[in-house]
Amino acid sequence: xxxxxxxxxxxxxxxxxxxxxxxxxxxxxxxxxxxxxxxxxxxxxxxxxxxxxxxxxxxxxxxxxxxxxxxxxxxxxxxxxxxxxxxxxxxxxxxxxxxxxxxxxxxxxxxxxxxxxxxxxxxxxxxxxxxxxxxxxxxxxxxxxxxxxxxxxxxxxxxxxxxxxxxxxxxxxxxxxxxxxxxxxxxxxxxxxxxxxxxxxxxxxxxxxxxxxxxxxxxxxxxxxxxxxxxxxxxxxxxxxxxxxxxxxxxxxxxxxxxxxxxxxxxxxxxxxxxxxxxxxxxxxxxxxxxxxxxxxxxxxxxxxxxxxxxxxxxxxxxxxxxxxxxxxxxxxxxxxxxxxxxxxxxxxxxxxxxxxxxxxxxxxxxxxxxxxxxxxxxxxxxxxxxxxxxxxxxxxxxxxxxxx
Amino acid sequence: xxxxxxxxxxxxxxxxxxxxxxxxxxxxxxxxxxxxxxxxxxxxxxxxxxxxxxxxxxxxxxxxxxxxxxxxxxxxxxxxxxxxxxxxxxxxxxxxxxxxxxxxxxxxxxxxxxxxxxxxxxxxxxxxxxxxxxxxxxxxxxxxxxxxxxxxxxxxxxxxxxxxxxxxxxxxxxxxxxxxxxxxxxxxxxxxxxxxxxxxxxxxxxxxxxxxxxxxxxxxxxxxxxxxxxxxxxxxxxxxxxxxxxxxxxxxxxxxxxxxxxxxxxxxxxx
Numbered sequence: 001x002x003x004x005x006x007x008x009x010x011x012x013x014x015x016x017x018x019x020x021x022x023x024x025x026x027x028x029x030x031x032x033x034x035x036x037x038x039x040x041x042x043x044x045x046x047x048x049x050x051x052x053x054x055x056x057x058x059x060x061x062x063x064x065x066x067x068x069x070x071x072x073x074x075x076x077x078x079x080x081x082x083x084x085x086x087x088x089x090x091x092x093x094x095x096x097x098x099x100x101x102x103x104x105x106x107x108x109x110x111x112x113x114x115x116x117x118x119x120x121x122x123x124x125x126x127x128x129x130x131x132x133x134x135x136x137x138x139x140x141x142x143x144x145x146x147x148x149x150x151x152x153x154x155x156x157x158x159x160x161x162x163x164x165x166x167x168x169x170x171x172x173x174x175x176x177x178x179x180x181x182x183x184x185x186x187x188x189x190x191x192x193x194x195x196x197x198x199x200x201x202x203x204x205x206x207x208x209x210x211x212x213x214x215x216x217x218x219x220x221x222x223x224x225x226x227x228x229x230x231x232x233x234x235x236x237x238x239x240x241x242x243x244x245x246x247x248x249x250x251x252x253x254x255x256x257x258x259x260x261x262x263x264x265x266x267x268x269x270x271x272x273x274x275x276x277x278x279x280x281x282x283x284x285x286x287x288x289x290x291x292x293x294x295x296x297x298x299x300x301x302x303x304x305x306x307x308x309x310x311x312x313x314x315x316x317x318x319x320x321x322x323x324x325x326x327x328x329x330x331x332x333x334x335x336x337x338x339x340x341x342x343x344x345x346x347x348x349x350x351x352x353x354x355x356x357x358x359x360x361x362x363x364x365x366x367x368x369x370x371x372x373x374x375x376x377x378x379x380x381x382x383x384x385x386x387x388x389x390x391x392x393x394x395x396x397x398x399x400x401x402x403x404x405x
Numbered sequence: 406x407x408x409x410x411x412x413x414x415x416x417x418x419x420x421x422x423x424x425x426x427x428x429x430x431x432x433x434x435x436x437x438x439x440x441x442x443x444x445x446x447x448x449x450x451x452x453x454x455x456x457x458x459x460x461x462x463x464x465x466x467x468x469x470x471x472x473x474x475x476x477x478x479x480x481x482x483x484x485x486x487x488x489x490x491x492x493x494x495x496x497x498x499x500x501x502x503x504x505x506x507x508x509x510x511x512x513x514x515x516x517x518x519x520x521x522x523x524x525x526x527x528x529x530x531x532x533x534x535x536x537x538x539x540x541x542x543x544x545x546x547x548x549x550x551x552x553x554x555x556x557x558x559x560x561x562x563x564x565x566x567x568x569x570x571x572x573x574x575x576x577x578x579x580x581x582x583x584x585x586x587x588x589x590x591x592x593x594x595x596x597x598x599x600x601x602x603x604x605x606x607x608x609x610x611x612x613x614x615x616x617x618x619x620x621x622x623x624x625x626x627x628x629x630x631x632x633x634x635x636x637x638x639x640x641x642x643x644x645x646x647x648x649x650x651x652x653x654x655x656x657x658x659x660x661x662x663x664x665x666x667x668x669x670x671x672x673x674x675x676x
Binding site: 182191192305 | 464465466467468469470471472475479482487488489512513514515516517518519539540541542544545562563564565566567568569572576587590591592595597
């Protein structure tokens with residue numbers, strides 16, 4: 001990095017949604033007009049103090065922000081190195097960072113005058129967060145979810161139904177998050193006049209990667225201020241899990257211009273990168289085009305998207321947000337992977353040392369943070385994004401342990 | 406549109422215009438029903454009255470397709486169909502048919518994987534006449550359009566009921582071969598065809614271009630094909646054919662059923 005000309009990260013994407021060679025808008029012509037309108041509306045509201053005040057109000061009074069920055073002392077002791085701080089997104093209303101974005105997009109939906117919202121979901125956290133804001137605003141809500149994920153995340157499916165959303169199981173393809181996103185796009189193409197698509201991650205056609213990042217950047221802004229307050233300097237390293245990459249982008253973005261802050265995005269290593277059974281496109285994929293953007297993908301030699309594997313439904317996705325693809329190429333963020341077994345060990349470690357049940361997604365970040373901390377000195381500080389709580393995952397963990405709950 | 410030598414697409418539309426006939430564009434998924442059965446099916450399409458073939462390139466995530474064509478893609482992928490195989494099929498088809506235009510219709514990623522230049526080169530070698538890449542709108546299509554144009558291949562663009570006047574102008578300038586007008590807001594095979602809207606929008610588009618206008622999505626039979634092509638130059642039929650291939654017990658049955666459907670539509674268009 002040192003001999004490179006400094007990049008102003010705040011200036012990206014360009015007005016066509018490109019982060020270097022990544023991003024853009026790869027969708028069928030029918031959706032371009034809706035995306036143009038969304039882009040225009042967002043550009044206007046982003047600068048509108050009234051809109052920002054409404055967003056801030058909802059984050060404070062509905063989501064419960066700011067979320068604490070918590071020093072995990074016993075976890076730090078266990079790792080034996082740098083101090084590990086947890087950014088407690090698990091304490092948000094609905095239990096994950098996802099709600100930061102859905103509250104923001106719900107305000108956009110309200111401004112657009114559309115009466116219906118749709119979403120795709122993997123682990124169900126984004127689906128729940130969307131159903132939640134839809135209930136609050138009285139909007140009709142449909143959530144697409146891979147049939148496989150419906151099975152392994154049944155508590156969240158029921159939560160969405162309680163909130164009044166229609167949960168539509170997707171039976172095509174691999175029956176996971178990518179197929180849910182295909183189906184949500186098809187719904188949007190068909191109902192574009194009255195439907196607002198609330199995308200849950202920093203992927204998809206422009207302007208979604210930008211606006212989802214912006215809405216989640218409250219995580220990094222808070223963490224920055226809290227770091228200065230708690231330990232009088234910026235963190236030495238940030239660690240976050242990366243599926244599509246919205247919690248990571250939210251934490252990283254406000255620090256990107258601070259070149260001394262190292263950043264680590266942790267992908268799902270599944271059974272291990274060398275087995276091919278994983279969900280780590282940045283670690284082992286190549287650039288391609290899917291779901292409206294150019295980014296790193298997991299695909300075969302014919303350009304067909306391949307099935308991914310992860311114990312965590314929320315990371316089980318063959319693509320990743322285009323800004324991450326770019327940050328990888330220019331070397332600003334290091335992308336690494338944690339295997340299923342490492343994530344499960346971290347899940348147990350955090351539960352037993354701190355009394356905090358992390359989501360299996362976030363457990364990947366904790367797993368890498370434990371390794372990283374051991375290589376650093378006790379005066380150094382690592383901020384880990386604890387992006388969600390693990391209550392939804394207890395059935396998955398119990399099944400792995402051979403226990404019937 | 407830059408000045409280019411005529412290719413099969415231009416010649417075919419010129420001939421149809423001279424005869425006062427509408428174009429029947431037929432879509433099947435390459436490899437659906439078995440890799441070895443696609444080329445015979447293409448010849449059957451021509452024999453039954455198809456003027457132009459859109460060969461669907463199977464993709465794992467066909468976002469713009471309704472359930473019928475999605476299943477066609479899944480079946481084709483189960484037969485190990487790929488972009489490479491599609492190109493081989495077209496080369497094979499060309500041995501017995503030097504006139505019928507063939508367009509590859511698919512998604513950007515298989516082309517990205519092969520590389521735009523390698524794709525354009527291989528497409529020209531195989532006897533392909535144009536490409537329609539569903540998720541490559543005008544803003545992102547520049548590089549591929551250039552590579553195709555250098556080889557006298559056409560880049561076919563979609564226009565839709567939601568395309569603004571300004572975009573119609575920009576896209577018709579970039580487009581070549583013909584314009585594919587998507588008749589409805591939705592996926593392929595949808596049931597919400599609105600003829601008044603088609604009429605109005607074709608009128609809007611016509612003010613910007615002399616390129617042939619073909620209408621697709623939601624065309625199920627001769628009557629709907631005739632209705633949508635009244636103001637345009639032709640109709641595109643896909644889902645009903647893919648459905649017939651999917652339901653057929655074997656390749657011969659698939660050809661018979663497709664022949665019947667295409668002949669019926671041809672008859673109505675020529676009536």
